[in-house]
Amino acid sequence: MSDTRRRSPFSRPRKDDGPRATFRQLLPYLLEHRGVMIGVAVLSVVAAVFTLVQPLMIGQVIARVESQDPLGWLIVLLVVFVLLQSATSAYQHYLLQRAGTAVVLSSRRRLIRRILHLPISEFDARRTGDLVSRVGTDTTLLYAVLTQGLADSVGNLLIFVGALIAMLVIDPILLLTIAVVLVAAVGAVTAFAGRIRSATAVQQTRVGELASGIERAIGSIRTIRASGATAREEEAVADNAQAAYRAGLDVAKASAFVVPVAGLAMNVSLLVVLGVGGLRVATGAVSVASLVTFAMFLFLMIMPLGSAFGALSSVGQALGALGRIQEVLDLPEEDANDTVRTGSAVPVLGSGEPAIAFEDVRFRYPQNVVEARREAAAEVQSSADDAHLASDLASASDGDVLRGVSFAVPVGSRIALVGPSGAGKSTILALIERFYDATGGSILLHGNDVRDLPREALRAQFGYVEQDAPTLAGSLADNLRLASPNATDADCERALRAVNLGHVIDRDQRGVDTPVGEDGVMLSGGERQRLAIARALLSAPPILLLDESTSSLDGLNEQRMREAIDAVAQGRTLIVIAHRLSTVIDSDKIVVLESGRVVGEGTHAELVESTPLYRELAEHQLLV
Structure with missing residues (x-):
């Protein structure tokens, strides 16, 4: 049956069996807490000894009752052993819970660190909700490995072997009759363990898709409501929930056989035991006390067997989840292939060199990003509301985005990048920041190839404002201190007033501690953009990269923003992307891009005369 469920944009092709992990990959998570694990193993052995003694003592009690001998201290000793076994098991249970929680913590910390250091291309190709699901849901399944029978397997093995030996001594014939049942049960559970692991991997993938769908719907709720798309989004997310439900049923079916096997056995x-044992008591082959003792040892042997079955099931589920965790952990970090040690001090200033220079730069997005964008384009192609998005994604995914781009930005100058959508303007800023590396040519910072500089040192030279710069949940100061953690409240206030956000401070008695809400919902679009600019200005970098920084401002605030930028631009280099030419006509140089190529360079007046594309843009905006 074909899968016709609607998927969210930017989802990746599915592999229904999901990534797989091996038990060897699980061992480092367990051995990281080897001290607690050893303590649990020791306690499980002690508890096993207390447990194995009890049937023997009960057999002695029954034998003494039959022979009418005094019980003496047997009852007291039996109660003491029961209490000791309970106390030992309780403390062992606490250690297991603590170790399980610690395993979840360590796995989450590994994942969080790796995710936050992944190349930008991975974020462009993957869904945010799926990554969140791996940190939250998948890591939780590792908890079950310790708390459902694996860590106390030493004690359980001792109980199993001890009970087996005792039963062999009491009545080997009776033991042989039940051995066939136990062997069959173990074989059946082992056969189903692989199916549980595969089904769990698929379930976790579906849960990740559900989380991604919910994240997308909530993050775009205003646009969805305004577009009348609430019902369609509800259906899409409900389909994801249904898929997760069906995957959960597959896990339930695979494990439904395993769980009752111990009880059935x-x-x-x-x-x-009752049938054959009763006959043997009747014939005098064994005594009633021996039969009772045998039956108790049978219970003790079945208990660790059931625990082992549960451990196999939980390990199978954990390995399915660990496969998804390991898939992310195996991804290289952003600077994995860099030849310069991260954090090393590398001088970037050169004598007389341009601040930034592009020399025959070519760039093509990685294949995983291309595939994700093509799939996104296909997903939205059927929606008239999203037709423009489908067109943009399809064109951006086809071939080189930059085709031999060359230009220079002198120190202290203001350079503007203009051109139609998809021309490669934002990609240029991404390459300067080394979110991606050029696939051909060179990008120089003061004469140094940016690929020879540590990313941290390189990015310290820039203040970067994205076209849709995010506003972090928290306060105004929290957003400003993202790039300047040591900035004072006074510094924050000066930066806010410099970008005409003084009224936001004045309208709330908390000042720079005024909350902005989730995604800056308590600010207008223009205020969010100015806050992003204030954040970049506060860090006082030598080079400012502004991507459509005034696109959400009205005429008055745009003029004030330009004045603020003019004030802080003294002694700094600016690279500005703009669709509204009125904001950049006074730039020292304007670089015109079309289809990934530079088609013109010069001042506004020069380009009006020399470059047809620029002249057309200027005419449409009534600037000529």
Whole structure:
């Protein structure tokens, strides 16, 4: 049956069996807490000894009752052993819970660190909700590995072997009759363990898709409501929930056989013991006390067997989840292939060199990003509301985005990048910041190839304002201190007033601690953009990269913003992307881009005369 469920944009092609992990990959998570694990193993052995002694003592009690001998201290000792076994098991349970929680914590910390250091291309190709699901849901399944029978396997093995030996001594014939039942149960559970792991991997993938769908719907709720698309989004997310439900049923079906096997083995074995054992008591082959003792050891042997079955099931589920965790952990970090040690001090200032220079730069997005964008384009192609998005994504995914781009930005100058959508303007800023590396040519910072500089040192030279710069949940000061953690409240206030956000401070008695809400919902679009600019200005970098920084401002605030930028631009280099030419006509140089190529360079007046594309843009905006 074909899968016709609607998927969210930017989802990746599915692999229904999901990534797989091996038990060897699980061991480092367990061995990281080897001290607690050893303590649990020791306690499980002690508890096993207390447990194995009890049937023997009960057999002695029954034998003494039959022979009418005094019980003496047997009852007291039996109660003491029961209490000791309970106390030991309770503390062992606490250690297991603590170790399980610690495993989840360590796995989450590994994942968080790796995710936050992944190349930007991975974020462009993957869904945010799926990554969140791996940190939250997948890591939780590792908890079950310790708390459902694996860590106390030493004690359980001792109980199993001890009970087996005791039963062999009491009545080997009776033991042989139930051995067939136990062997069959173990074989069946082992056969189903692989199916549980595969089904769990698929389930976790579906849960990741559900989280991604919810994240997309909530993050775009205003646009969805305004577009009348609430019902369609509800259906899409509901389909994801249904898919997760069906995957959960597959896990339930695979594990439904495993869970009752221990109980079934116990019931059949008990019936065998009662039937065959009763006949042997009747013939005088064994005594009633021996039969009772045998039956108790049977219970003790079945208990660790059931625990082992549960451990196999939980390990299978954990390995399915660990496969998804390991898939992210195996991804290289952003600076994995850099030849310069991260954090090393590398001088970037050169004598007489341009601040930034592009020399025959070519760039093509990585294949995983291209595939994600093509799939996104296909997903939205059928929607008239999203037709423009489909067109943009399809064109951006086809071939080189930059085709031999060359230009220079002198120190202290203001350079503007203009051109139609998809011309490669934002990609140029992304390459300067080394979110991606050029696939051909060179990008120089004061004469140094940016690929020879540590990313941290390189990015410290720039203040970067994205076209849709995010506003972090928290306060105004929290957003400003993202790039300047040591900035004072006074510094924050000066930066806010410099970009005409003084009224936001004045309208709330908390000042720079005024909350902005989730995604800056308590600010207007223009205020969010000015806040992003204030954040860049506060860090006082030598080079400012502004991507459509005034696109959300009205005429008055645009003029004030230009004045603020003019004030802080003294002694700094600016590279500005703008569709509204009125904001950049006074730039020292304007670089005109079309289809990934530079088609013109010069001042506004020069380009009006020399470059047809620029002249057309200027005419449409009534600037000529």
